[in-house]
Amino acid sequence: EVQLVESGGGLVEPGGSLRLSCAAAGFTFSSHNMVWVRQSPGKGLEWVSFISGSSASIYYADSVRGRFTISRDNAKNSVFLQLHSLRAEDTALYYCARDGPGSTTYFDYWGQGTQVTVSS
Amino acid sequence: SYDLTQPSSVSVSPGQTATITCSADGLGDKYVCWYQQKPGQSPLLVIYQDTKRPSGIPERFSGSTSGNTASLTISGTQTMDEADYYCLAWDINAALFGGGTKLTVL
Numbered sequence: 001e002v003q004l005v006e007s008g009g010g011l012v013e014p015g016g017s018l019r020l021s022c023a024a025a026g027f028t029f030s031s032h033n034m035v036w037v038r039q040s041p042g043k044g045l046e047w048v049s050f051i052s053g054s055s056a057s058i059y060y061a062d063s064v065r066g067r068f069t070i071s072r073d074n075a076k077n078s079v080f081l082q083l084h085s086l087r088a089e090d091t092a093l094y095y096c097a098r099d100g101p102g103s104t105t106y107f108d109y110w111g112q113g114t115q116v117t118v119s120s
Numbered sequence: 121s122y123d124l125t126q127p128s129s130v131s132v133s134p135g136q137t138a139t140i141t142c143s144a145d146g147l148g149d150k151y152v153c154w155y156q157q158k159p160g161q162s163p164l165l166v167i168y169q170d171t172k173r174p175s176g177i178p179e180r181f182s183g184s185t186s187g188n189t190a191s192l193t194i195s196g197t198q199t200m201d202e203a204d205y206y207c208l209a210w211d212i213n214a215a216l217f218g219g220g221t222k223l224t225v226l
Contacts, residue, residue, distance in 0.1 A: 035215065037163075045155070045163065045206050047215035059213045095162060104210060106153035106168040113162060 002026040002109045004096050009114030012086055020081040020114055022096030030054070030074040033099035035107055036081045038092035038116075048094070049081060050104075064090075086118045122146075122211040124218035131224045138197045140221045142207030143189040150209045152190035154183060157220075158203045166205075167192060199225050 008020040036048040049070040050059040069082040093115050097107035124144050132138040155163035165174050167183035180195045202225045207218040
């Protein structure tokens with residue numbers, strides 16, 4: 001059974017930093033690209049970042065480029081999102097999701113999310 | 121920037137057919153997938169690569185495309201289908217979600 005479990009969220013002041021983690025199980029982790037998607041309270045879904053299975057390809061949404069860094073550790077079946085220079089508008093539930101097998105066109109499994117709140 | 125346009129809301133009576141659209145310039149050249157999200161839950165993939173249905177998704181869910189518009193159709197809509205629905209497509213090195221459609225079954 002595919003499982004994705006996010007952690008690392010919390011309350012942080014504007015300008016602060018956080019490191020989100022996503023632990024994966026139930027599939028060959030290194031064979032799948034991974035993404036982070038966020039959802040602000042009462043709002044829609046927003047794609048944040050993508051990392052390929054080998055970490056060779058990394059992409060970011062314009063809204064986070066230069067402030068967030070995605071990485072992965074295939075030996076530990078984990079993907080990470082380092083958040084810097086946080087703003088109030090980064091407040092959201094952050095999901096990690098698995099890219100579908102063989103093609104970067106859909107995300108087939110999602111975690112339950114970890115809440116990030118940016119407030120003074 | 122590239123925007124996927126969805127209606128903000130769609131209403132349907134139980135047993136009827138609901139259709140949710142997703143449109144954008146050039147969307148016909150891209151694969152589209154669809155997610156269902158119920159309150160307090162993570163998104164659930166219901167259609168991928170325009171028309172494919174993941175294992176476990178009821179047959180009443182179907183996807184189609186015409187030109188630059190993708191559609192999610194729910195035939196024989198049930199009250200349990202009431203949820204928010206989002207389309208997703210990839211542009212150049214970026215994934216984009218539509219704004220979401222609230223489906224009301226009443």
